[in-house]
Amino acid sequence: MALFGNHDPINKVIRIDNKNNVTVTGVMKDIPVNSSLQFSYLLPYSYVEQTYPNTKKERSDWHNIRTRICGAETGRRCRCV
Numbered sequence: 001m002a003l004f005g006n007h008d009p010i011n012k013v014i015r016i017d018n019k020n021n022v023t024v025t026g027v028m029k030d031i032p033v034n035s036s037l038q039f040s041y042l043l044p045y046s047y048v049e050q051t052y053p054n055t056k057k058e059r060s061d062w063h064n065i066r067t068r069i070c071g072a073e074t075g076r077r078c079r080c081v
Contacts, residue, residue: 009024009027010024010025010026010027011023011024011025012024016043020047020051022043022047028042
């Protein structure tokens with residue numbers, strides 16, 4: 001609840017990269033520290049396709065699988081690995 005404190009975040013709008021508004025539709029419990037999946041937030045794949053146009057054509061190219069890592073560790077910008 002870093003952004004909203006004790007207030008209910010559902011249906012609140014946040015701005016990503018100072019240009020795209022998204023609506024909060026769910027909240028997850030904290031991920032265990034021993035999990036190999038660590039992230040700051042999740043976005044629907046459709047958002048990634050709209051924001052990064054090449055992603056849509058790469059969706060069916062399984063020989064070119066890339067994972068987008070977003071979060072505080074990367075300066076809140078997405079990068080491909």
